[in-house]
Amino acid sequence: MVQGTTSDAGKSILVTGLCRVLHRRGVRVAPFKPQNMSLNSAVTEDGGEIGRAQALQAQAAGIAPHSDMNPVLLKPTSDTGAQVILRGRAQRNQDARQYHDYKKVAMDTVLAAWDALGSQYEALMVEGAGSPAEINLRANDIANMGFAERVDCPVIIVADIDRGGVFAHLVGTLELLSPSEQARVQGFVINRFRGDISLLQPGLDWLEERTGKPVLGVLPYLQQLQLDAEDAIDTSQGDKDDHCLQVVVPVFPRISNHTDFDALRQHPQVELHYVPPGRQPPPADLVILPGSKNVRGDLRWLKQAGWQDYLVRHLRYGGRVLGICGGYQMLGASIEDPGGIEEAAGRSTGLDLLPLHTVLESEKALHRVRGTLPGGETISGYEIHCGKTPLPSGLAPFARLDDGRLDGCRSADGQIAGTYLHGLFDSPDACRALLTWAGLAQARAEDREALREAEIDRLADCLEQHLDLARLFPQWCAQ
Incomplete structure (x- = not known):
């Protein structure tokens, strides 16, 4: 031990x-x-x-x-x-x-x-x-x-x-x-x-x-x-190209699964900015709302910190917004927690950027999944969430899963997307497709899994010595 x-x-x-x-x-x-x-x-x-x-x-x-x-x-x-x-x-x-x-x-x-x-x-x-x-x-x-x-x-x-x-x-x-x-x-x-x-x-x-x-x-x-951090957020960045996609992630008080963004931190064409409480977000090409263990509480924090106005401005100038898991739920019109799953029972008004309505339920969805994006790129990841968010009529899904389900959705104008899938940037082709959607010209595929294996071996070599x-x-x- x-x-x-x-x-x-x-x-x-x-x-x-x-x-x-x-x-x-x-x-x-x-x-x-x-x-x-x-x-x-x-x-x-x-x-x-x-x-x-x-x-x-x-x-x-x-x-x-x-x-x-x-x-x-x-x-x-x-x-x-x-x-x-x-x-x-x-x-x-x-x-x-x-x-x-x-x-x-x-x-x-x-x-x-x-x-x-x-x-x-x-x-x-x-x-x-x-x-x-x-x-x-x-x-x-x-x-x-x-x-x-x-x-x-x-x-x-x-x-x-x-x-x-x-x-x-x-x-x-x-x-x-x-x-x-x-x-x-x-x-x-x-x-x-x-x-x-x-x-x-x-x-x-x-x-x-x-x-x-x-x-x-x-x-x-x-x-x-x-290597994947157990809990603390790793803000270190690898070597970057001269011209990078600017990605902003707000650090919620109860942010979860921020390892989703390790692939972006290490991508040579991406400059990732974690924005903690009390810090003003910089201009961005892509804003990602991450997962949350207390989605209604973190939604209140997001609004109080002025992020709602920032997102409206960001979209007005052509930026992209992606919500993952709890962040996806926040993009909608409402989040209901009738059973008090995460805090006191109640209903919260969302950011109203997508016509979504989420209801939190006691049964947690736990799935390892594979699927395809609209362009045919393979995506893999995992779901960990307590909410159900039906796909509104007239909106396209974010991804089609191999088990027959539809995941997430995309706005009609293509600027906003949401998904329940964690680990989505670890898939090289999916990462390249998402970065292209966010505005990166000639986005390159980076194999996060191969890098993880190489880093484990580097660590083991060090212990051997x-x-x-x-x-x-x-x-x-x-x-």
């Missing part, structure tokens, strides 16, 4: 790379994260929902994602509440105090999923959540040491030296663990190091002497590592 001294210390990346390292050696390995809190999710082969990072780790292991790989997924709907998803299926919304009491039930779910995966694979690479040293969360813990103790799993702890204070992070984390948990720690990994390793060596020697634990490796800072794999996995990586 990989645990971290902080959030974003490198747990997800380390598990991803180790899954590929073992897969290369012919080991049947699967990822596992007992509890994840993230609004970036993916649909599994069994029709469930898991964290996006676990889907990436499954790819690194050469297997299809399964709901047992992330048996508890928490999707925040507010600062104190979240939707609870168990083994891929949404249960109910709970506030933080309710969930704290619910952890005993969640642990049973985690152990059942653990046993199911353990019966199918030789190795399970486990990812912790946040830090094991959060004192207020230790009772009934299912995400870190509470889980490791329950299933008798060895642990390594990773820390990010680029943040500063790496020795304090590691020593302090270890000191706050119980004696049995300290004994469970097999060693440390230091992540994102830049510079001359010889200058770090005195610190490594001190750390090993102080704690009695080995440093299993120091990983260099991998520049421009383009800088980790003591023989000590970590003597049965598979002995020298």
Whole structure:
């Protein structure tokens, strides 16, 4: 099990790379994260929902994602509440105090999923959540040491030296663990190091002497590592051409599945602008309204922040607008939530840019789909939504799906489009077609899947060089 001294210390990346390292050696390995809190999710082969990072780790292991790989997924709907998803299926919304009491039930779910995966694979690479040293969360813990103790799993702890204070992070984390948990720690990994390793060596020697634990490796800072983020928005951009399509994405308070836009961030012909709260949006060729975990709440924020007037102006000057999932629902005339699925029951007036009416329902649609755009280009992706939005008569669909359904719609003048499909820019031909529609001359196709595979291999190559794999996995990586 990989645990971290902080959030974003490198747990997800380390598990991803180790899954590929073992897969290369012919080991049947699967990822596992007992509890994840993230609004970036993916649909599994069994029709469930898991964290996006676990889907990436499954790819690194050469297997299809399964709901047992992330048996508890928490999707925040507010600062104190979240939707609870168990083994891929949404249960109910709970506030933080309710969930704290619910952890005993969640642990049973985690152990059942653990046993199911353990019966199918030789190795399970486990990812912790946040830090094991959060004192207020230790009772009934299912995400870190509470889980490791329950299933008798060895642990390594990773820390990010680029943040500063790496020795304090590691020593302090270890000191706050119980004696049995300290004994469970097999060693440390230091992540994102830049510079001359010889200058770090005195610190490594001190750390090993102080704690009695080995440093299993120091990983260099991998520049421009383009892999799906677990939660935080990655705003880094690759190298760009001289003339780029300008794309703007508002950062909703409850933005979800922003990994949809990774393919655009990395596209050499696209300049992607995330616009957070309090920032004025710049002129754009294309505005994309992203997914949302609280669509009516984020719609209120969008209007209060002045985006409705901005969109009207943008369209008046010939710009394009694309809504994805919750963003698609916002484009319509109304959104109704009669059952209080996301917040208090009620009805909201939409942006009224398309003649759509959405009703939120308790049954969540979870589909992995393929289809074609009007020009015949192949598109693939996945659906994760609670709403139903019938296609208005007289409007063309955004895409025709292979299962016979029609997805989304396009405005009569061709300036506005909406879809329920996440991951639509990952399909090279579909990405090129959408960029052409948005106004990019001679748009090129970029293969996001091939890039993802190459980046996983680059990460695994780094681990092969800088980790003591023989000590970590003597049965598979002995020298």
